[in-house]
Amino acid sequence: MAVAVQLKGQRRVGMTGDEAVAYAVKQADVDVIAAYPITPQTIIVERLADYVHDGELNASYVPVESEHSALSACVGASLAGARVFTATSSQGLALMWEIMWIASAMRTTIVMALANRALSAPINIHCSHDDAYAVRDAGWIQFFAENVQEAYDLALMAFRVSEDKRVLFPSIVNLDGFILSHGLEPLNVLEDDTVRSFLPPKVPVNPVDPEKPMTYGPLALFDYYFEFKKAQAEAFKSVYPVILEVFREYEKISGRKYEPIKTYGLEDADVAVLILGSSAGTARYAARRLRSKGEKVGVVSLTLYRPFPVQELLAKLKGLKAIVAMDRSYSFGSPGAQLFMDVAAAFANESEKPLMINAIYGLGGRDLLPEHVEEAFMRAKEAAKSGKVEEREVWLGVR
């Protein structure tokens, strides 16, 4: 039975993913936005520029000369105590890369929307997850939205998570370029007051203060760098429980339940696909079709990518005979693409593990069709049946 969610005080609106993120950021009442336009993220910062210009958002909007400067400005603003937002895609994130690590190590609370786009060459403006994967090691929390509603919700939750004193790490909200960034969908938005009580003004830790000068990000060589990294690594381990807490609190105000991992059909599945982002819906559609024919297939999609929910994933995948990690990217010369490697590493010390296949799909915005997911399921089924994987790496739908 479908339970009608209590939508007291929520409005049903139609927005693209970019617009929904910009709306969430406006409601989050950010203090500083520094960004440089790049497709398919541009509409986010255009809308925010409108909000600031029209007096709907009292924020400092810094139109910088590059993404490197954008993130640098964000680092300074965040350390000064501001609630900070930026958005980028692909090459733009690549230009931010140097500062990505600094933003995390200096414990800023920047929230970034990343409209996922393939990295050049060839030049492409459509969706791959190359950009998100390329900063997976930098110490940022990463969420993946499956639809426009999730992009909106996760943007709000990201501020709350990042600014929590037990966290103090920056966050990325991934939304698939064009598919979500430009796709118009209905969603429910919260009232401004509700958001304000969920996200009270940021209380900074060690803010930059001219009256009390401090050194931020000083030199630490072989005598201290190692200890700083260990401290950062340990601190990052405290992020996960806070995310669960924020998910639960957000459910209370929105009626929308969030979990690090979403599953479909796992209660009796023999095989499953694992996937990130907007394609999860396609995967579930394909699974539903197969399940109606009696096939025991399931779908696992990750809302939380960093920190990678290892224990929860192992618990959910327990008993599966074969799985297909679906990557919208490729890692040249690696033992597998990025999600495959994460999942394989999660299973490293398990005595019982499923056979694993790595499916590459959708690069540069190529549609993932239900038939492609069905092929992935069939390959997993064959592996489960024969007890071995014939082809570990498959490219779904490539000519």
Place this chain on the structure above:
Amino acid sequence: MSKLLTWRDLSAPVIAEAGNSVQYKTGSWRALKPIIDQSKCIKCLLCWFYCPEPAIIRHEDDRVEIDYDYCKGCGICANECPVKAIKMVEEEVG
């Protein structure tokens, strides 16, 4: 040398106490050591102007000395000295 802290003592890389870089003695980086021949020195102060550290100590009477706690041995002073009063010599090993 003060006792080294462990990772448990550290949080974000912030030094809350201002001006403590003076505690970081960079003289140990030196491979070549500048030696001033005071008998040749004309007190022109070019070494004092050019030293990037600054590790040239200027006295009241414009006599100069090297601050070996911070001198990294770059040799700029020796290069700039117009009367060749500064010689760069190998640091003693050990």
